[in-house]
Amino acid sequence: MAFLVLPLIYNFTTAFKPLDEMIKYPPPIFVKKPTLQNFVDMVMVYANTEVPLLRYVFNSVWTTGVAMFLTIILSILCGYSLAKLKVKSANIVFNIIIASMMISLSTAAIMNYKITMWLGLYNSYWAFIIPYIANSSYVFLSRQFAEGIPDELMEAARIDGASELKTFFVIAVPILKPAIATIGLYSFNALWGSSGPSGMYIVDEAKKNLPYALSNAISGGLARQGAQAAMSLIMLLPSLIALIITQSKVVDTMSHAGIKG
Amino acid sequence: MAKKQDIEVIDDVGEGEIQAAKIYKTQSKLSKWWNRVGVGWAFMLPFLVFFILFSVIPVLTSVRYCFTYYDMVRPAEWTGLENYRYMFLEDDIFAIAFANTFKLAVLTGPTGYILSFFFAWVINNLKHKSFWVLAFYTPTMVSGTAVGIIWMTLFGNTRLGYLNYALLKMGLITEPIPFTQTKEWIVPIIVIISLWLSLGGNFLIFFAGLQNVRKELYEAAAIDGIENPYQELWYITLPLMKPQLLYTAITSITSAFAVGSICTTVAGNPSPDYCVHTLSLHIGDYAGARLELGYACALSLVMFAITFTLGKFVMKLLSSKDEL
Secondary structure, eight states: OHHHHHHHHHHHHHTTOOHHHHTOSSOOSSOSSOOSHHHHHHHHHHHTSSSOHHHHHHHHHHHHHHHHHHHHHHHHHHHHHHHHSOOTTHHHHHHHHHHHHHOOOTTHHHHHHHHHHHTTOTTSGGGGTGGGSOOHHHHHHHHHHHTTSOHHHHHHHHHTTOOHHHHIIIIIHHHTHHHHHHHHHHHHHHHHTOOHHHHHHOOOGGGOOHHHHHHHHTOSOGGGHHHHHHHHHHHHHHHHHHHHHHHHHHHHHHHHHHHHO | OHHHHHHHHHHOOSTTHHHHHHHHHHHHHHHHHIIIIIHHHHHHHHHHHHHIIIIIHHHHHHGGGGGEEOOSSSOOEEOTTHHHHIIIIIOHHHHHHHHHHHHHHHHHHHHHHHHHHHHHHHHHTSSOHHHHHHHHHHHHHSOHHHHHHHHHHHTOSSTTSHHHHHHHHTTSOSSOOOGGGOHHHHHHHHHHHHHHHHHHHHHHHHHHHHHTSOHHHHHHHHHTTOOSHHHHIIIIIHHHTHHHHHHHHHHHHHHHHTOOHHHHHHHOSSOGGGTTOOHHHHHHIIIIISOOHHHHHHHHHHHHHHHHHHHHHHHHHHOSSSOO
16 A cells, blocks of 8 residues: 555655755655755745746635636536436436547647637636636536435425525535535646646736746756755645545545435 | 415405416416426536537537548648548558557456445545545646656666566566566556556545445344345445446546556557557647647547447446436
């Protein structure tokens, strides 16, 4: 099992390795003389840039947060409807969603770009958000988890006079918690690490995101390899935190969701 | 809501009565319609808007390129079925890629699927679950470079690679094995790495699904004479997990057929004798390096046809309702 966490450990230790240990082959997994020099290097790279590093951090946190929130809402609403609200053509919609998960055309990227521009997202924070919030596999996931919601619970809520929206929030959302946590984690990881929109749609340096800034400023050169290792650790940490938070929620629901059934 | 109005209408005696009754009637019709169809669509609408904009329209408008020669520079030139003729009759590498993709998908897909369920099930019964979840999911999370470095050092071709070093030390071999340059070794190495990579995602879904199986059911089952954990698994857990089983099956199929970047990391692109040249690498070749987007599009559609057919088949097997 140590096998599974090995790359993670490697990621951690490399960030603290002095240069001579970093270029050794085979790369040592543990660090002999740990140093913080890499982090100093990383900060130094940004000492002279126009935009402070914190600005990029803010951009990333903000856009990732909003996109994640919207992704979750859209996915569980649609998934719940597909599984439980018995719309006549739900099956057709569902099949299209499944098909879209499996089809990936490189030519579609051109149209994607055009639509993003047409919506006026050029040079806007929304370019990080809008194109990514409708993910068919998350809807599929929500639908599958929503199938586990007992119909009797929903009926009971309706008879008590709850509106459909209220039924959704009071009955479905608590049961969907594991799905929500999982979608949250997946979308966080996908959004947090992607620098794509920065290069394609964003002109203002001050609106670009962290992965873009990091990969740009610290690319190439042996001297900057340390800074690069520090950077990859810094990019990894939030994902790790996201994993711990979301999974504690998943394990948590077991005790709560069970009672209601 | 309807009930309240009902009472109001009855209370409302006088000249407005007929009018009120009329309004009530139309309202209830509307609200009936709303409850039957409207709500469902309203819940789906926010997703569908962005889904149509960023998935459906781009795919539908660009599918036509599969019948053209298109290089992004000149306008697409209509060639009819030429791309498909070339693919099936002349493109030898397509045939190789097709076979390789199938081979890797068969080797990794089912095994990864069963393994991740098994681990999720075992860990769900352990203490310190969170720690184990962390351990299983990290491979999916760490950067591609770290994965490359670790695995490539383990399977290093010279005597400095960990595995070669160990084997030499134990005296099992006298010369280091060039693992990532020998056809016989490349495939197993890729299978191991992609299993290791795919474990996390499925595991997480299974694990989340297991949390939804209610404990009372196990207690009830115990009364009905189910004793050992294997019977519990077969009669209670698995049937209740059908939705999650279906989800992971579909995503496993999709990702098993999309294997590509690992092959490049391990064996380079093109790999020796195209031994692990897969469909997704073939598509990447034409879309990226050769700029023959029309042909790449045709290839993608063939790959889609295969995965979708398989997906439908799995849905038939695992569907919890008789819906498809």
